[in-house]
Amino acid sequence: MLTVLTVIEAREKILSGLGFRLPAERVLLADAAGRVLAGEITAPSDLPAFSRSTMDGYAVAARDSFGATEAMPALLDVTGEVMMGTTAPAPLKSGEAMRISTGGMLPAGADAVVMVEHTELLDEYTVSVHRAAAPGENTIARGEDLRQGVAALPPGHILRPQDIGLLAALGCTGAEVATRPRVAVLSTGDELVSPECEPAPGQVRDINTYLLSALVKQTGAVPVPLGIIPDSPQALAAALHKTKDCDCTIISGGSSAGVRDLTADAINSLGKPGVLFHGVSMRPGKPLIYGLAGDKPYFGLSGNPTSAMVGFLLFVRPLLLAMQGASELQQLLWARVDRSLSSAGGREDYVRAILYSKERELWASPVLGQSNLISTVVRGSALLRIPQDCEGVEAGEKLEAIEI
Amino acid sequence: MLTVLTVIEAREKILSGLGFRLPAERVLLADAAGRVLAGEITAPSDLPAFSRSTMDGYAVAARDSFGATEAMPALLDVTGEVMMGTTAPAPLKSGEAMRISTGGMLPAGADAVVMVEHTELLDEYTVSVHRAAAPGENTIARGEDLRQGVAALPPGHILRPQDIGLLAALGCTGAEVATRPRVAVLSTGDELVSPECEPAPGQVRDINTYLLSALVKQTGAVPVPLGIIPDSPQALAAALHKTKDCDCTIISGGSSAGVRDLTADAINSLGKPGVLFHGVSMRPGKPLIYGLAGDKPYFGLSGNPTSAMVGFLLFVRPLLLAMQGASELQQLLWARVDRSLSSAGGREDYVRAILYSKERELWASPVLGQSNLISTVVRGSALLRIPQDCEGVEAGEKLEAIEI
Numbered sequence: 001m002l003t004v005l006t007v008i009e010a011r012e013k014i015l016s017g018l019g020f021r022l023p024a025e026r027v028l029l030a031d032a033a034g035r036v037l038a039g040e041i042t043a044p045s046d047l048p049a050f051s052r053s054t055m056d057g058y059a060v061a062a063r064d065s066f067g068a069t070e071a072m073p074a075l076l077d078v079t080g081e082v083m084m085g086t087t088a089p090a091p092l093k094s095g096e097a098m099r100i101s102t103g104g105m106l107p108a109g110a111d112a113v114v115m116v117e118h119t120e121l122l123d124e125y126t127v128s129v130h131r132a133a134a135p136g137e138n139t140i141a142r143g144e145d146l147r148q149g150v151a152a153l154p155p156g157h158i159l160r161p162q163d164i165g166l167l168a169a170l171g172c173t174g175a176e177v178a179t180r181p182r183v184a185v186l187s188t189g190d191e192l193v194s195p196e197c198e199p200a201p202g203q204v205r206d207i208n209t210y211l212l213s214a215l216v217k218q219t220g221a222v223p224v225p226l227g228i229i230p231d232s233p234q235a236l237a238a239a240l241h242k243t244k245d246c247d248c249t250i251i252s253g254g255s256s257a258g259v260r261d262l263t264a265d266a267i268n269s270l271g272k273p274g275v276l277f278h279g280v281s282m283r284p285g286k287p288l289i290y291g292l293a294g295d296k297p298y299f300g301l302s303g304n305p306t307s308a309m310v311g312f313l314l315f316v317r318p319l320l321l322a323m324q325g326a327s328e329l330q331q332l333l334w335a336r337v338d339r340s341l342s343s344a345g346g347r348e349d350y351v352r353a354i355l356y357s358k359e360r361e362l363w364a365s366p367v368l369g370q371s372n373l374i375s376t377v378v379r380g381s382a383l384l385r386i387p388q389d390c391e392g393v394e395a396g397e398k399l400e401a402i403e404i
Numbered sequence: 405m406l407t408v409l410t411v412i413e414a415r416e417k418i419l420s421g422l423g424f425r426l427p428a429e430r431v432l433l434a435d436a437a438g439r440v441l442a443g444e445i446t447a448p449s450d451l452p453a454f455s456r457s458t459m460d461g462y463a464v465a466a467r468d469s470f471g472a473t474e475a476m477p478a479l480l481d482v483t484g485e486v487m488m489g490t491t492a493p494a495p496l497k498s499g500e501a502m503r504i505s506t507g508g509m510l511p512a513g514a515d516a517v518v519m520v521e522h523t524e525l526l527d528e529y530t531v532s533v534h535r536a537a538a539p540g541e542n543t544i545a546r547g548e549d550l551r552q553g554v555a556a557l558p559p560g561h562i563l564r565p566q567d568i569g570l571l572a573a574l575g576c577t578g579a580e581v582a583t584r585p586r587v588a589v590l591s592t593g594d595e596l597v598s599p600e601c602e603p604a605p606g607q608v609r610d611i612n613t614y615l616l617s618a619l620v621k622q623t624g625a626v627p628v629p630l631g632i633i634p635d636s637p638q639a640l641a642a643a644l645h646k647t648k649d650c651d652c653t654i655i656s657g658g659s660s661a662g663v664r665d666l667t668a669d670a671i672n673s674l675g676k677p678g679v680l681f682h683g684v685s686m687r688p689g690k691p692l693i694y695g696l697a698g699d700k701p702y703f704g705l706s707g708n709p710t711s712a713m714v715g716f717l718l719f720v721r722p723l724l725l726a727m728q729g730a731s732e733l734q735q736l737l738w739a740r741v742d743r744s745l746s747s748a749g750g751r752e753d754y755v756r757a758i759l760y761s762k763e764r765e766l767w768a769s770p771v772l773g774q775s776n777l778i779s780t781v782v783r784g785s786a787l788l789r790i791p792q793d794c795e796g797v798e799a800g801e802k803l804e805a806i807e808i
Contacts, residue, residue, distance in 0.1 A: 029599070030627075033618040047779075050605060054776055056660045084635065084660075085595035086606045101660035103595055103707060105606040116661075145777040153782070161622060162781045162808065165615030165709050168599040169608075169778055191489035191507055195433070195572040201454060202490045202509040204573075211569030214437040218565060223434075231488065256460045256488075256505035257520075303507060305569050333737075334764045360738045360802045362766075372458055373549040374573055375451075377566045378557070398764045404566065 004279035006388060007314060007348045010290065013276060014319050019295030022179040022247065022323050029167055032159050034220050035177035036324040041153040046143035047169055051106040055138040058097040058119055058127055059088075059110035062135040073128040078121070082107060097127050106139060113138035146170075156327040158220075178324035181221040183316075184243040185212045188229045188236065188253035188263070189303055207305045207374060208252040215312045216250075221320045231259050236266040247323060249296070250316060251289075253303040260287055263300040267291040270298070281347040281388060284371040285310040304372045310350045310383065313402060333401040335364035335384065341393045343386045352380030355401060364401060380404060408683035410792060411718060411752045414694065417680060418719055419726050423699030426583040426651065426727050433571055436563050438624050439581035440728040445557040450547035451573055455510040459542040462501040462523055462531055463492075463514035466539040477532035482525070486511060501531050510543060517542035549573075560731040562624075582728035585625040587720075588647040589616045592633045592640060592657035592667070593707055611709045611778060612656040619716045620654075625724050635663050640670040651727060653700070654720060655693075657707040664691055667704040671695040674702070685751040685792060688775040689714040708776045714754045714787065717806060737805040739768035739788065745797045747790040756784035759805060768805055784808060 005013065024038035053059065060076060068074035080089045081099035088107030092098055097114075098107050106113075112133035120128045146152055152170060153163055159175065167175055185208075192206045193199050206228050213223035224246055229239045231254070243249040251267075254260045260278075268274035270293035280288045284307035289300030299316055301308040321329070335355055343349045352371070353364035364384055369376040385400040386393060393399060409417065428442035457463065464480060472478035484493045485503035492511030496502055501518075502511050510517075516537035524532045550556055556574060557567055563579065571579055589612075596610045597603050610632050617627035628650055633643045635658070647653040655671075658664045664682075672678035674697035684692045688711035693704030703720055705712040725733070739759055747753045756775070757768035768788055773780040786805040790797060797803060 029614050030617060030629075033621060048608060049603060052608075054774070082606075084593060084606070085604075101662070103593070103608070103659060140774065140776060144774075145779045152779075160808065161615050161618035162709070162713060162778065164618040165611040165713075166778050166782050168611045168614040171599050171602070171609060173600045189488060189507070195575050196577045198575070199453060200489075202486075202488070204452060204456075204507070205575060207569040207573045210433050210572040211565050213434060214565035214568040217437060225434075255507060258505070305566070309566060309569075330761060332759055332761050332766055334761070334766065355736055357734060357736050357738070362736055362738065370458070370544065370548075372544060374566065374570050375549045375556075378570050404564065 003277070004281050005277050007280055007282050010277060010280045011315060011318060014290055014297070014315055015322055017276065017292060018319065018322055020323070021325055022181060024176045025179050026174050026176055028174045029164055029172065032167070032175045032177060033161060033164055035159055035175070036326045037153055037155055037157045037159060038176040038178055038325065039155050040151055041167065041170065043146040043148055043150055043152050043170055046148045047146040048140055048142060051142050052140045053100045053102060053104045053106060053113045053138060054140060055113050055115045056101050057113045057116045057138065058129070059092060059100045059106050059113055060097045060129065060133060061092060061094060061110060062112040062133045062137065064095060065112070065114060065129050065133045068129045068132050070130045073130050076127050076129060078125050078127050111135045154327065156325045158326055181247040181320050181323050182224050182245070183216045183221050183320065184224045184226055184246040184249040185209055185216065186226045186229050186239055186249070186251045188231060188251060188259065190231045192228045194228065208303065208308050211305050212250055212252060212308060212312060215309065219317050219320050231262060233262060233266065236262060237269065240266055240270060248316070248320060249298045250301060251299065252301045252308045254300065255287065255303045260289065260300065264289055267293065267298045267300065283347055283349050288315065290315070305374045306352070306371045306377045309377060309404070313383070331400055333362065333403065334398045335362040335382065335401040336396055336398050337384065337393055338363050338365050338395060340395045341366060341386065343390060343392050345391045346388060348388045349386040350383040351386060352376045353382050353384045353401070354380060355382045364399070377404065407681070408685050409681050411684055411686050414681060414684045415719060415722060418694055418701070418723055421680065421696060422723065422726055424727070425729055426585060428580045429583050430578050430580055432578045433568055433576065436571070436579045436581060437565060437568055439563055439579070440730045441557055441559055441561045441563060442580040442582055442729065443559050444555055445571065445574065447550040447552055447554055447556050447574055450552045451550040452544055452546060455546050456544045457504045457506060457508045457510060457517045457542060458544060459517050459519045460505050461517045461520045461542065462533070463496060463504045463510050463517055464501045464533065464537060465496060465498065465514060466516040466537050466541065468499060469516070469518060469533050469537045472533045472536050474534045477534050480531050480533060482529050482531050515539045558731065560729045562730055585651040585724050585727050586628055586649070587620045587625050587724065588628045588630055588650040588653040589613055589620065590630045590633050590643055590653070590655045592635060592655060592663065594635045596632045598632065612707065612712050615709050616654055616656060616712060616716060619713065623721050623724050635666060637666060637670065640666060641673065644670055644674060652720070652724060653702045654705060655703065656705045656712045658704065659691065659707045664693065664704065668693055671697065671702045671704065687751055687753050692719065694719070709778045710756070710775045710781045713781060713808070717787070735804055737766065737807065738802045739766040739786065739805040740800055740802050741788065741797055742767050742769050742799060744799045745770060745790065747794060747796050749795045750792060752792045753790040755788040755790060756780045757786050757788045757805070758784060759786045768803065781808065
């Protein structure tokens, strides 16, 4: 009998035992959001490549405006206009100003922009400036966004829309990202039938193929559903044979002791080291099996959908991200529970709850009902974590929340 | 000159003026996550369809176990085993017990399950029960998850993995969901070149086509990038002609007054009612244009990527969700700022910040630097909202946060 691990021990064992990183592949910018960056991105040149105006107005040498006020304006010669996408027609000399639009390139000799609202055009060639501009005012300096050679994005970064925008700015038409993990999903159980079937008495429809495949997709990985597998060593062995070209396998089902042993035996039969642990001190999801065949990870999750989902979020998801080299995601959400909760010490409890906002604070209302009802996880919008050393929570206490 | 609206007025005007809902289409369960449910889902029959065991043990009539203790066990006749996926070989009579596994169907006459840990098998036909079971103990009753005919999921619900699981449980092989909105994305500006080009002096690379397309995708919609459009009425008119089969159009660019007018004129030229407002009291993103040509919405967002992103999140995203009939998403996140922030009254400020967790609380560290640097929105993980009536925030105060 293998020892039951704590949640932290189990996650540590899974992550530290990971023996491979997925190779990189190049994808177009349009397909790069949500993917994990394979290498560091550095700025190949200054961004912006030239000093730009951030306002509509007049490019000036700031010193020419010093002391200017409504009552004592500075008068400057207007020598032209900077057109968008081009350089100024000529450098700016002392006492001169040039019309410029937002985003325009500052002429040589200019170091500030006076907003058009603070000027008056006296005639075609003369502008009166009513307010002094400090050097750099209403401009972005060359390299102010990013200096040539600095790190713009770290490896392991999960690309967001603004990162895609930055890559475009740096001249990237695509990105090197980690290949998506392929995840085999097997539902085991003699009682299971496909959703399109009308179950006979004693039979139930397969939920976990669809639930787990959707969770795999949500994690940025590719589900490879292998269907419903009867509770027999031969059927399970045949199905597991098809998982050889996947990067990870999830077997769900087998909440009964005999079937759990079947799953463990099947994982062991695939090769060394085999099952690494069998059971995690948590609820729901205690009978979780984890093993390696060579460096290929195999999870045995409970047949109960809520347990399978908790097991996925706590263990499979971090592993799929780690395979892609993703930087660890920080737990951010804390919510106050609006009623007291009891909990048995010695295990972590994951309680389904509905999150809501009240008086500038995140609150959570626990969903009543057994964990083996899928409706509780459908009604909930989060899982609340009651730590292992905690025997209950008072209403108003704060708990970590995982959005679901 | 059209009036500048507040953020709330602008959003209200956009949403209340929406003149259509996208039609429904049927998608397979495997493709349904993230989509918006078109109609209500009700349970076509009880879930589960029969009473099930939640433990490995013995199905019993609870009354036969009343008073049983370690010292005074109840002795019951073992009359068989319930195999998974089938009915019991016979109904249970008084004084009888039947072996059952987790998920097994309770025999007629049984109303509880005694965990195997609380029993001892004395011989092949006799089990001693050491603990009384209450009626219903270690079982899920027929219909306990969902009763036939009850609402399982409301229309407008955005499908999550657990909802996909529930649909499978109810026998759905697909779902009726709103069609994805097709969103035309145009970047305007004489200064813009494609990411693969080396910009000449005065030119910059197009960021917004990629940033906005990624935001459109993140919202579950389909981007239709129409490329870089020069600042000329003819070029813009020709490009807008191609937006007729899209459900929404985003024109970005034109931070200068002249170019903004070009965008407004082009929207007006498409048909009535034309531009509805021009300017929202917020920073960044003030020069936002919104109009309708017939019932087709057109947004003119700033060329500054951060402004365009804020405009998208505050106005375009809610509209794209509303077109799909999605239920409104609640703002959940509140973060304490770790330094004081000043703000001009009379407008909403959206400050880029890095979220982190400290002492069971969400904190936000404002990112320094101008809003027109894309690096600030890349370094940030959230936007903090400083309300319009607020002239500054003290360190430690709570602000609404939008994850980015």
